[in-house]
Amino acid sequence: xxxxxxxxxxxxxxxxxxxxxxxxxxxxxxxxxxxxxxxxxxxxxxxxxxxxxxxxxxxxxxxxxxxxxxxxxxxxxxxxxxxxxxxxxxxxxxxxxxxxxxxxxxxxxxxxxxxxxxxxxxxxxxxxxxxxxxxxxxxxxxxxxxxxxxxxxxxxxxxxxxxxxxxxxxxxxxxxxxxxxxxxxxxxxxxxxxxxxxxxxxxxxxxxxxxxxxxxxxxxxxxxxxxxxxxxxxxxxxxxxxxxxxxxxxxxxxxxxxxxxxxxxxxxxxxxxxxxxxxxxxxxxxxxxxxxxxxxxxxxxxxxxxxxxxxxxxxxxxxxxxxxxxxxxxxxxxxxxxxxxxxxxxxxxxxxxxxxxxxxxxxxxxxxxxxxxxxxxxxxxxxxxxxxxxxxxxxxxxxxxxxxxxxxxxxxxxxxxxxxxxxxxxxxxxxxxxxxxxxxxxxxxxxxxxxxxxxxxxxxx
Amino acid sequence: xxxxxxxxxxxxxxxxxxxxxxxxxxxxxxxxxxxxxxxxxxxxxxxxxxxxxxxxxxxxxxxxxxxxxxxxxxxxxxxxxxxxxxxxxxxxxxxxxxxxxxxxxxxxxxxxxxxxxxxxxxxxxxxxxxxxxxxxxxxxxxxxxxxxxxxxxxxxxxxxxxxxxxxxxxxxxxxxxxxxxxxxxxxxxxxxxxxxxxxxxxxxxxxxxxxxxxxxxxxxxxxxxxxxxxxxxxxxxxxxxxxxxxxxxxxxxxxxxxxxxxxxxxxxxxxxxxxxxxxxxx
Ligand code: HEM
Numbered sequence: 001x002x003x004x005x006x007x008x009x010x011x012x013x014x015x016x017x018x019x020x021x022x023x024x025x026x027x028x029x030x031x032x033x034x035x036x037x038x039x040x041x042x043x044x045x046x047x048x049x050x051x052x053x054x055x056x057x058x059x060x061x062x063x064x065x066x067x068x069x070x071x072x073x074x075x076x077x078x079x080x081x082x083x084x085x086x087x088x089x090x091x092x093x094x095x096x097x098x099x100x101x102x103x104x105x106x107x108x109x110x111x112x113x114x115x116x117x118x119x120x121x122x123x124x125x126x127x128x129x130x131x132x133x134x135x136x137x138x139x140x141x142x143x144x145x146x147x148x149x150x151x152x153x154x155x156x157x158x159x160x161x162x163x164x165x166x167x168x169x170x171x172x173x174x175x176x177x178x179x180x181x182x183x184x185x186x187x188x189x190x191x192x193x194x195x196x197x198x199x200x201x202x203x204x205x206x207x208x209x210x211x212x213x214x215x216x217x218x219x220x221x222x223x224x225x226x227x228x229x230x231x232x233x234x235x236x237x238x239x240x241x242x243x244x245x246x247x248x249x250x251x252x253x254x255x256x257x258x259x260x261x262x263x264x265x266x267x268x269x270x271x272x273x274x275x276x277x278x279x280x281x282x283x284x285x286x287x288x289x290x291x292x293x294x295x296x297x298x299x300x301x302x303x304x305x306x307x308x309x310x311x312x313x314x315x316x317x318x319x320x321x322x323x324x325x326x327x328x329x330x331x332x333x334x335x336x337x338x339x340x341x342x343x344x345x346x347x348x349x350x351x352x353x354x355x356x357x358x359x360x361x362x363x364x365x366x367x368x369x370x371x372x373x374x375x376x377x378x379x380x381x382x383x384x385x386x387x388x389x390x391x392x393x394x395x396x397x398x399x400x401x402x403x404x405x406x407x408x409x410x411x412x413x414x415x416x417x418x419x420x421x422x423x424x425x426x427x428x429x430x431x432x433x434x435x436x437x438x439x440x441x442x443x444x445x446x447x448x449x450x451x452x453x454x455x456x457x458x459x460x461x
Numbered sequence: 462x463x464x465x466x467x468x469x470x471x472x473x474x475x476x477x478x479x480x481x482x483x484x485x486x487x488x489x490x491x492x493x494x495x496x497x498x499x500x501x502x503x504x505x506x507x508x509x510x511x512x513x514x515x516x517x518x519x520x521x522x523x524x525x526x527x528x529x530x531x532x533x534x535x536x537x538x539x540x541x542x543x544x545x546x547x548x549x550x551x552x553x554x555x556x557x558x559x560x561x562x563x564x565x566x567x568x569x570x571x572x573x574x575x576x577x578x579x580x581x582x583x584x585x586x587x588x589x590x591x592x593x594x595x596x597x598x599x600x601x602x603x604x605x606x607x608x609x610x611x612x613x614x615x616x617x618x619x620x621x622x623x624x625x626x627x628x629x630x631x632x633x634x635x636x637x638x639x640x641x642x643x644x645x646x647x648x649x650x651x652x653x654x655x656x657x658x659x660x661x662x663x664x665x666x667x668x669x670x671x672x673x674x675x676x677x678x679x680x681x682x683x684x685x686x687x688x689x690x691x692x693x694x695x696x697x698x699x700x701x702x703x704x705x706x707x708x709x710x711x712x713x714x715x716x717x718x719x720x721x722x723x724x725x726x727x728x729x730x731x732x733x734x735x736x737x738x739x740x741x742x743x
Contacts, residue, residue, distance in 0.1 A: 018704045018705050019705075021697075021700055022697050022701055022705075025693045025694075025696055025697040025700070026693070026694075026697060028693055029690040029693045029694055029697075032686045032687075032689060032690050032693075033690060035681065035686060036683040036686045036687060068681050190676070190677070229586045231585070231586065233585070233586060235586065258593045258674045260673070260674070260676065267676050269674070269675055269676045271675070375675060375676050377677065379676075382672060382678065385678060386669070389665045389669070392665070393658075393661060393662060396657065396658050396661055397658055400654050400655065400658055432651070433647060434554065434555070434647065434648075434651070
């Protein structure tokens with residue numbers, strides 16, 4: 001039984017230890033380094049295509065290309081949380097006890113050895129000296145409490161007693177952020193919507209798992225536009241959107257990059273744009289026989305050229321490639337041969353490259369439609385994360401500036417100079433000693449001035 | 462049109478001069494050159510401030526006013542400015558001047574790299590993704606963090622050299638003017654904590670911006686990830702020091718590692734990895 005208790009205790013001890021924290025911090029850092037080496041979001045096939053087999057095996061086994069979603073990465077974060085929570089549970093009672101502690105009384109010899117210390121003698125009797133010091137401390141630092149007496153005065157003033165709780169606040173905020181992230185990943189979604197100008201849609205293609213999501217309302221893209229600076233770089237991408245419920249127009253608003261629209265807890269961001277071909281009038285000339293055909297083509301719909309067995313097909317449409325203007329990618333399939341293809345320029349029917357084998361293509365009319373690409377996102381956890389962010393910042397800033405500072409004061413009859421009073425001040429701060437040194441010295445100067453001033457007053461009378 | 466670039470060139474050489482003063486003060490253990498170093502650094506800081514402000518104004522004259530913080534050139538200039546500012550504030554507080562050697566060296570190197578490597582220094586309009594007030598907050602906070610870590614790096618190097626020659630420096634030796642080891646360690650810790658605050662602000666402002674612009678506060682973009690790595694390393698230093706009581710050499714060495722992460726976050730990610738932050742694309 002004892003053995004078991006000891007083991008459990010040791011296990012809890014490990015989980016609470018600072019060593020584990022350091023190990024987790026550095027491990028997280030190290031695996032993140034690995035994560036950035038391999039582009040995030042590659043598919044398994046991409047990995048095998050890009051890396052030699054052994055490396056690809058390694059990457060796939062540990063899912064390094066998709067690390068942040070793996071269970072072992074989540075486990076690491078969970079371990080950090082457990083570490084943090086256990087550590088807090090273990091330390092909090094100690095901290096509370098420390099702040100409740102009765103203030104100790106120290107001898108002047110001990111105080112004089114504190115990292116900040118000051119000693120002087122004065123002609124004032126003990127009580128008057130103590131009152132003068134109390135006045136200075138009250139004005140410059142904090143109220144001086146009496147903690148001992150009997151022939152001498154012993155007092156203590158302190159500031160920032162609560163600063164020891166700041167780290168708990170910081171750590172709590174870290175947990176809040178992680179909880180917010182979990183809420184987001186459980187109850188939120190992220191996807192894209194491509195909406196053709198003038199049309200409406202309520203279907204979101206989720207980025208995870210090729211699923212679709214039907215929104216309870218539709219989004220119509222009334223117009224999409226790009227404006228440019230004089231230099232030719234884009235100034236603004238803009239989509240004019242309308243939210244529709246049935247036939248009713250609920251809301252009409254433009255969105256731009258950096259200026260999204262939120263409706264019903266769902267936010268729409270300007271992400272991409274593009275256009276595609278709706279129909280194409282094509283003239284085909286056989287350069288060997290001189291015959292020509294005109295055909296209306298549709299995307300990816302093969303057409304057989306009359307009198308032959310050759311099939312042609314529109315494979316793709318690109319808005320702009322290498323500043324040649326829009327192009328159509330054509331392919332031809334001839335019996336017994338491999339498929340061949342060519343880029344056909346839309347704006348230049350006579351371009352010599354507009355051909356496959358013995359066929360020359362000239363585009364008479366290309367009808368296109370433009371679509372806007374919206375990123376769609378719902379994250380109910382984001383406010384929790386923001387609360388955590390704010391708390392974290394406030395916590396760190398306060399932890400930096402606040403410190404628990406204590407100043408002890410003893411006034412007692414001097415052993416060296418009978419009839420005089422010896423005054424001893426000693427100070428300690430748990431952080432930022434530089435700032436405390438300045439503060440302490442100002443106080444000591446103040447004390448010295450005050451005591452000298454009252455001595456002079458006494459000698460005048 | 463010429464003015465801001467002229468002021469920036471003057472600053473480059475000013476930083477070099479100031480660095481040489483600091484270095485000779487350290488090497489010849491003389492206080493006077495240190496003082497010149499300090500005075501010249503303040504003057505250069507003022508000139509550089511004017512230069513950056515002018516560049517801002519010039520962008521308005523070009524018809525698309527924007528903060529001068531949006532490409533590698535401008536960020537290097539701003540890095541030099543922040544390092545100088547944060548170091549000089551530390552100097553005011555500690556009243557030790559020798560610690561300026563490395564910060565001023567980095568000010569000079571940043572400016573020289575910006576000016577002489579042939580990178581594009583023209584004032585260009587912002588692409589839509591960067592048109593946001595968050596840009597200013599994000600860049601300023603991140604760079605204050607980097608600057609504090611740079612100063613900490615400088616202190617750490619001096620610490621390690623000084624600690625290797627214990628116990629008492631020769632009164633006329635190179636280390637004669639350095640603060641006592643314990644104090645250097647304390648300054649180092651202060652700088653790391655200070656930088657940690659700014660880096661936290663930088664990461665958080667970046668996350669809030671990303672959320673308002675793209676709908677994700679965290680997307681494991683390489684730059685984001687690397688700034689998180691940097692943040693974790695410095696968090697580890699704070700904890701090791703505060704709770705395990707690490708001091709001196711170990712903290713200084715870890716600070717070097719942290720600074721390596723800063724450099725990689727800033728340069729390595731741009732040059733070696735791809736992502737949203739690779740200035741200029743998108
Ligand atoms: C990302 C997570 C964390 C952050 C951002 C964080 C941040 C901080 C900060 C800023 C401090 C004050 C440092 C200083 O005073 O120099 C601190 C102190 C501390 N942290 Fe953490 N921490 C984290 C995780 C942890 C974990 C997992 C533990 C678990 C053991 C832990 C234990 C402590 C302790 C014991 C202190 C010192 C308390 C004291 O001074 O009385 N921290 N933390």
